[in-house]
Amino acid sequence: MANLLKQRNVIAVLILFAIVFPFITNNNYLIHIMTLAFIWIIAVYGLNLLAGYTGYLSLAHAGFFAIGAYSLALLTTKAQMNYWLAFVLALIITSVLGLLIGLISLRTKEHFFAIYTLCVGYIIYLVIDKWDSLTGGVRGLIGIPSPGNIGPIEFNTPVSNYYLVLFFLLFTILVVYRIVHSLSGRTYIAIRNSEDLAQTIGINTTRNKLVVFVISTFFAGLAGALYASFIRFIGPDIGYITITFDLLTYLIVGGIGTLSGPVIGTILLVWVSQQLQFLQDYRMMIFGPILTLLVIFYPRGISGGFIDFRAKRKEKKQNQSNLNQNQQMISAQETSAASNKNG
Amino acid sequence: MFLETKNLTKKFGGNTAVNNVDFTIEQGKINAIIGPNGAGKSTFFNLVSGFHPPTSGQVIFKGKDITHLPSNKIAELGVARTFQTTNLFDQATVLDNVIVGHRLRTKSNLLDAILRTKRLKQEEKQCRDKAIEVLEFVGLTDVAYKLAGSLSQEEKKRVAFALGLATSPEIIFLDEPAAGVNPDETEGLAELMEKMVRNGITVCLIEHKMSMIMKLADKIMVLSYGEKIAEGTPEEIQNNEAVIKAYLGGSAIA
Numbered sequence: 138m139a140n141l142l143k144q145r146n147v148i149a150v151l152i153l154f155a156i157v158f159p160f161i162t163n164n165n166y167l168i169h170i171m172t173l174a175f176i177w178i179i180a181v182y183g184l185n186l187l188a189g190y191t192g193y194l195s196l197a198h199a200g201f202f203a204i205g206a207y208s209l210a211l212l213t214t215k216a217q218m219n220y221w222l223a224f225v226l227a228l229i230i231t232s233v234l235g236l237l238i239g240l241i242s243l244r245t246k247e248h249f250f251a252i253y254t255l256c257v258g259y260i261i262y263l264v265i266d267k268w269d270s271l272t273g274g275v276r277g278l279i280g281i282p283s284p285g286n287i288g289p290i291e292f293n294t295p296v297s298n299y300y301l302v303l304f305f306l307l308f309t310i311l312v313v314y315r316i317v318h319s320l321s322g323r324t325y326i327a328i329r330n331s332e333d334l335a336q337t338i339g340i341n342t343t344r345n346k347l348v349v350f351v352i353s354t355f356f357a358g359l360a361g362a363l364y365a366s367f368i369r370f371i372g373p374d375i376g377y378i379t380i381t382f383d384l385l386t387y388l389i390v391g392g393i394g395t396l397s398g399p400v401i402g403t404i405l406l407v408w409v410s411q412q413l414q415f416l417q418d419y420r421m422m423i424f425g426p427i428l429t430l431l432v433i434f435y436p437r438g439i440s441g442g443f444i445d446f447r448a449k450r451k452e453k454k455q456n457q458s459n460l461n462q463n464q465q466m467i468s469a470q471e472t473s474a475a476s477n478k479n480g
Numbered sequence: 481m482f483l484e485t486k487n488l489t490k491k492f493g494g495n496t497a498v499n500n501v502d503f504t505i506e507q508g509k510i511n512a513i514i515g516p517n518g519a520g521k522s523t524f525f526n527l528v529s530g531f532h533p534p535t536s537g538q539v540i541f542k543g544k545d546i547t548h549l550p551s552n553k554i555a556e557l558g559v560a561r562t563f564q565t566t567n568l569f570d571q572a573t574v575l576d577n578v579i580v581g582h583r584l585r586t587k588s589n590l591l592d593a594i595l596r597t598k599r600l601k602q603e604e605k606q607c608r609d610k611a612i613e614v615l616e617f618v619g620l621t622d623v624a625y626k627l628a629g630s631l632s633q634e635e636k637k638r639v640a641f642a643l644g645l646a647t648s649p650e651i652i653f654l655d656e657p658a659a660g661v662n663p664d665e666t667e668g669l670a671e672l673m674e675k676m677v678r679n680g681i682t683v684c685l686i687e688h689k690m691s692m693i694m695k696l697a698d699k700i701m702v703l704s705y706g707e708k709i710a711e712g713t714p715e716e717i718q719n720n721e722a723v724i725k726a727y728l729g730g731s732a733i734a
């Protein structure tokens with residue numbers, strides 16, 4: 138119980154910090170970077186549900202991110218649709234495409250699934266890149282509007298955008314938290330652990346996997362739509378494979394299959410790569426080895442490493458207390474036996 | 481007839497793993513399947529539990545043809561099974577491993593999860609209660625909060641039983657439940673199977689430990705090269721010519 142309260146406190150402090158962050162820095166550039174990081178985190182949560190909790194590594198994630206972004210951009214610029222209507226439609230379009238692609242790609246498993254979705258992701262990229270008349274091809278789309286007003290609230294300053302994205306991030310975290318801590322979450326974890334076993338205890342693995350796939354594309358689409366109206370310019374490279382690998386790197390460093398992993402990994406890496414900007418692409422010479430070492434020694438990332446450490450310590454404590462209890466019981470029995478004898 | 485197979489056959493390419501097997505499992509009894517390595521015992525389980533589709537033949541459970549049902553549907557009907565190799569989720573506690581076993585009896589979906597509905601909370605409690613109940617049944621209450629990875633081989637077998645029992649089955653198929661377990665512990669597992677039967681769960685097991693089978697089973701089927709070569713009570717099996725031959729002069733039957 139004390140532990141839970143502590144965890145709650147930590148979360149409360151973090152949320153409070155996120156809320157006051159713009160006032161602390163007052164630096165539009167930092168607010169911009171943080172907003173972008175939040176957008177990535179939303180996408181990483183989607184990837185985490187699928188790859189981390191259900192065990193299906195989709196490499197088409199950036200593709201769905203791009204579908205969300207392009208849907209919003211096209212609906213607001215070419216179709217001149219109301220922003221929030223376009224926003225909702227963008228999420229629906231991404232999820233429906235996710236459903237169709239999921240239906241096909243989930244016929245494969247393990248590394249075949251990863252390779253298959255890698256190809257799917259590349260095809261999405263190619264379609265966006267080559268369909269000049271619709272997507273503007275390599276030139277991309279410009280003039281995407283900022284999020285529309287909600288009542289009196291406008292979203293045309295960095296700070297207001299920051300809060301909007303923060304709102305969606307907290308929404309994402311809440312939804313993912315609740316899913317993971319429910320019977321559905323247990324179902325997904327059972328599938329990750331052993332699909333065969335899951336099936337024999339009566340789990341409809343096909344349907345559950347499809348549901349997770351769709352949710353994961355939903356979050357990718359949400360992140361993409363937010364990205365489009367935040368940056369207000371998009372090109373096909375947002376659907377390129379490097380984005381998928383960035384997201385995956387954030388997830389692995391933070392901790393795949395953990396709830397805090399996406400936040401930790403993304404913020405840490407976005408921040409570190411900002412600091413190492415002067416190194417340009419040579420950054421990878423630092424990231425590469427660190428990532429390799431991490432995967433070898435902490436396969437569940439920073440967060441997973443911490444959780445394992447805590448679980449071990451807790452178990453040790455429990456064993457200790459069990460031992461004490463047993464000893465007490467034995468001595469109690471001895472005394473009662475002794476008193477019986479006396480009596 | 482509780483559960484029966486008719487002309488059940490499974491071919492893997494040119495290899496006939498199960499060949500025309502007719503077998504009836506008696507309700508409320510301990511049924512055993514024995515046979516040399518590669519005889520097709522596990523494959524037989526896979527066919528009955530819907531894990532592999534048979535090449536031909538039928539599986540009938542309580543009068544219903546379940547031959548072409550997917551394994552999760554068969555589990556819903558009350559057929560549980562364990563695997564030859566126990567694959568638990570080592571990083572989770574024993575209790576967490578078992579809770580999901582009752583999932584098939586619940587209805588809450590993703591929306592319930594996101595909205596944290598009453599139904600979800602109720603069903604979560606239901607699953608947890610069931611897990612605690614079956615862990616007590618198999619005698620693992622003490623280790624419920626330990627990580628599954630830290631358990632002994634025998635305890636892991638018991639967790640696998642518990643997971644199967646959490647599905648509220650009418651019949652449970654156990655694939656080599658006592659493999660890799662010492663004689664004392666084997667005794668304990670045998671008692672556990674008898675306890676299952678006393679509680680109204682029919683047991684069907686595959687086992688290589690003959691002394692255990694001969695004491696435990698009410699009915700035995702012997703498979704060899706995919707074919708049923710004998711069926712009967714332990715005494716009948718022990719005196720059966722074909723069985724003795726299949727086991728190389730019967731040295732394995734002690």
Ligand SMILES: Nc1ncnc2c1ncn2[C@@H]1O[C@H](COP(=O)(O)OP(=O)(O)OP(=O)(O)O)[C@@H](O)[C@H]1O
Nearest residue numbers: 492495497515516517518519520521522523524564
């Ligand atoms: N999925 C599969 N694909 C191809 N061949 C298989 C498959 N499963 C089993 N077999 C083959 O079917 C035959 C029977 O195997 P099975 O596992 O049923 O034997 P078993 O009686 O359980 O043996 P053991 O006592 O060693 O567990 C073997 O020849 C095996 O190689």
Ligand SMILES: [Mg+2]
Nearest residue numbers: 521522523564
């Ligand atoms: Mg076998």
